[in-house]
Amino acid sequence: MLSPRLQLFHDTKLEELTLQQAREYMDRGLISAKDLVLLYMHRIATFDKGPNGLHSILEINPDALQTAEALDQERKETGYRSALHGVPVLVKDNLATADKMHTSAGSIALKDSYATKDSFVVKQLREAGAIILGKTNMTEWANFMSDEMPSGYSSRGGQVMNPYGSSFDCGGSSSGSGASVAANFAMLAIGTETSGSILSPASQNSLVGVKPTVGLISRSGIVPISTTQDTAGPMARTVVDAALTMNSLTAFDPLDPITNTNILRDTDFTSNLDTNGLEGAKVGIVREGIFKYMTDEQLPIVEQAIAQLRDMGAHIVDEVTIPSMQASWTMDVMTYEFKVALNAHLKDYHSISAPKMLAEIIEFNRRNPDERLKYGQSILEQSEQTSGTLTDAAYLNALTFDQYKAKEEGIDAVLQEHQLDALVFPNNFGASIPAKAGYPSVTVPAGYTSAGEPVGITFTGSAFSESTLLKYAYAFEQATKQRKKPQL
Numbered sequence: 001m002l003s004p005r006l007q008l009f010h011d012t013k014l015e016e017l018t019l020q021q022a023r024e025y026m027d028r029g030l031i032s033a034k035d036l037v038l039l040y041m042h043r044i045a046t047f048d049k050g051p052n053g054l055h056s057i058l059e060i061n062p063d064a065l066q067t068a069e070a071l072d073q074e075r076k077e078t079g080y081r082s083a084l085h086g087v088p089v090l091v092k093d094n095l096a097t098a099d100k101m102h103t104s105a106g107s108i109a110l111k112d113s114y115a116t117k118d119s120f121v122v123k124q125l126r127e128a129g130a131i132i133l134g135k136t137n138m139t140e141w142a143n144f145m146s147d148e149m150p151s152g153y154s155s156r157g158g159q160v161m162n163p164y165g166s167s168f169d170c171g172g173s174s175s176g177s178g179a180s181v182a183a184n185f186a187m188l189a190i191g192t193e194t195s196g197s198i199l200s201p202a203s204q205n206s207l208v209g210v211k212p213t214v215g216l217i218s219r220s221g222i223v224p225i226s227t228t229q230d231t232a233g234p235m236a237r238t239v240v241d242a243a244l245t246m247n248s249l250t251a252f253d254p255l256d257p258i259t260n261t262n263i264l265r266d267t268d269f270t271s272n273l274d275t276n277g278l279e280g281a282k283v284g285i286v287r288e289g290i291f292k293y294m295t296d297e298q299l300p301i302v303e304q305a306i307a308q309l310r311d312m313g314a315h316i317v318d319e320v321t322i323p324s325m326q327a328s329w330t331m332d333v334m335t336y337e338f339k340v341a342l343n344a345h346l347k348d349y350h351s352i353s354a355p356k357m358l359a360e361i362i363e364f365n366r367r368n369p370d371e372r373l374k375y376g377q378s379i380l381e382q383s384e385q386t387s388g389t390l391t392d393a394a395y396l397n398a399l400t401f402d403q404y405k406a407k408e409e410g411i412d413a414v415l416q417e418h419q420l421d422a423l424v425f426p427n428n429f430g431a432s433i434p435a436k437a438g439y440p441s442v443t444v445p446a447g448y449t450s451a452g453e454p455v456g457i458t459f460t461g462s463a464f465s466e467s468t469l470l471k472y473a474y475a476f477e478q479a480t481k482q483r484k485k486p487q488l
Contacts, residue, residue: 106154119221
């Protein structure tokens, strides 16, 4: 039950609240960080739990209220640390938190496991003054468990539902992060992506999702799939909120050496945002191998978005072709890297009984298949069959193939051939090649089908082009203002 004051704020101001608005309300004394925690807890209790709930939240941080009170006091005494000061943030359940919450990647196998230290992303959020409100549900093992598993299902949390309609795909694997922000359980959340797992739930939940260049944000302390492709990124309701979150995450981490390649470490990602940002931009539309996945209702929405880009001053180069689009792509890099990365990651967990190796997880699941293997574990088993040393010829050949075909003969080639600033894809349908290249993408709401299912468009560019992609996404967002809150 909320106090009358908080109930009024909930009913008139909480939904679709932005970081800037929250700061203004705090400055005016209308709201505090503690109030925000209580408000979001109330919404989670009302709309996330029970048989008809969204099932997007796995755990609430028991220290959230006390942390909020401490940050309120700090704000009064010394001011704000950052735009995230006093802001409740949700994080995907594969980001380690060294607190009273578990880190399980959605698996019952790790339901009693605690991380011994924060993931670097969580550490950065805490240092920025954010409040870790809780952990979001996710596709178990980041959708790297079974070919049959639907997006958003985990043995620990059940099935995440799309707040725009129970019949709509919730997107994977950062499903809970997407559904929770769309439903206004927090202003923003952190997701992770190996191939489409930020872009997919962001598109499906009418959000802004940023899949950064591999190296922009540290991966240390995140339950891994692929050393080559994994990254974390923000999911928010506005481009500005996503950009402000990026500002707090892009620091060098000695435990993740790829972050030493980050040329945007001190960038203010809001500084390049411009309502006229698409004027003069040269944008390529990739149809081959992509548009075939769209439904008859999605297609006109994306065509309208392309027309809107043109109206905003962008030079559209239609039907550009990625030379490697029809290449013989495989999942081999992920299959081989998963076992090595996961076994190394689990050694930092504190638990008496939880499995500490992939082989132990597989055996644990087999002992109670009705509860733990609703959709099987074929991908886990395939990964366990690898050597675990990354000396396999199949892996080394796949790695060199992916690096060449995704970069030089992939994204780089099409951008250079047409002198493009970015590519545009519908939803997350073009995520796989940029993911293999480790290149960035930003998705933004583009509209809804007649049934109310969200549709997004995604801007993709070369390495460390996040500022440009965010500028384009912001210009499109401000010109179209497509996002509508779901009716819960």
